[in-house]
Amino acid sequence: MGRQFRAIEISKTDKGQKLDFVTLSETDLMPGDVTVAVEHSTVNYKDGLAVTGRAPIIRHYPLIPGVDFAGTVVDSTHRLIKVGDKVILNGWGVGESHHGGFAGLARVKGDWLVPVPDTMTTAETMAIGTAGYTAMLCVVALERQGVRPEDGEILVTGAAGGVGSIAIAILAKLGYRVAASTGRPEEEAFLKGLGASQIIDRNEFMGPVKPLAKTRWAGAVDAVGSTTLANVLSQIQPEGTVAACGLAQGMDLPASVAPFILRGIKLIGINSVTAAPTRRIEAWSRLARDLDRAKLNALTSHAKLDDVPAIAADIIAGKIRGRVVIDL
C-alpha cells in the first residue's frame, strides 16, 4: 500500500466542485520518476482560483491542488536527482492537471524540479513560492530590456499581494526607486518597509485610459492587468518596459497602440508555468542573492493544510498581505 499521507482533494459534483481533506496512499499519486515528501506549499492567486472554483483552473478530477511545493526526495529514478535532495516545484500544470502540493507526498517528473539553493531552506522557497519566482522573472525581464536604476522610478501594481511585495523587495535591493500601487493605504508602513519610496492609490490607474498620459515610470511590474495595465502603459517613459504577469483586476487590456508606436515602449509577458529550466534556475539563484531574507520574513505568514480553503477565499478577495506558507 505504501506511504500514507494527508491531502486536499477537489472532486466534481453536479453542483460544482467539492473539497475534502483525505488520507491517501502513494499508489493514488500520478506517474512520475521522483517522489517528494512535501515540507511546505503555499497559496498563490491561482490556487485561490482553483480551490474556490472561481475559474476553471482544475482540468482533471479528482485532483490535489497546489501549484507549488518544496520538500525532500524520498524516491527517484531520475538520473540527476537523488534520495535526500531538497527540491522546488513551480507550475508545469501541477495543481491543475497533475496532483499538487496540498499533500504530504507528491510524485512528479524530475525534469520539472529545481534544486533548493544552498543558502535557502524549503520554508523560504515557499515563502517566495510561484508568486515570488514570477516577481523575479519580471525583474529579469526589465533588466534584459535595459531598464537601469538611474533611468527612473519603477511602478509595482498589486503591491501588497504576493508578486507585488516580493517585486518591491527585490527592486529596492537592486537600487531601483519603487512606487507601490495599492488599494490598501493601511499597508503603507509595510510597503515602505519592503523598500517602496512612495505609495500610490490604485484608483489612479482605474479611470478612463488616455492613449498617451504624462510619463511617470521607467518600467513597471504589473500583477493586475485590465484597465490598470492600460493606464500604466500610457504613463511609461520612452523606451521603457512593462513586465505583465497577472490579471487580478481582469484579463482584458483596453489599451491603445500609441505608447508603443510613439514612445517605443515594450510590454513583456511573463509565463512562469512552462518557463525553461535554465530560466528557473537563474531566477532561483537570483532570489537567493537579491532578496533580503529579513524582508522575506516580514512579508510571510505560516498556516496549516486545514487553513487552505479560508486563505484561498481571502486571496481572491484581495485580503492576503504578502505570502502565506502552508506547513505540511
Ligand code: NDP
Ligand atoms: P495576490 O492576491 O497575492 O495579489 C494580487 C494583488 O492585486 C492584491 O493583493 C491587490 O493588491 C491587487 N488586486 C486584487 N484585486 C484587484 C482589483 N480588482 N483591481 C486592482 N488590483 C487588485 O496574488 P499574487 O500576487 O499571487 O498573484 C498576482 C497575479 O499574478 C495574479 O493574477 C496571478 O494569477 C498572477 N500570476 C501569474 C503568474 C504567471 O506565470 N504569469 C505566476 C504567478 C502569479 P493591493 O491590495 O495592493 O491593491
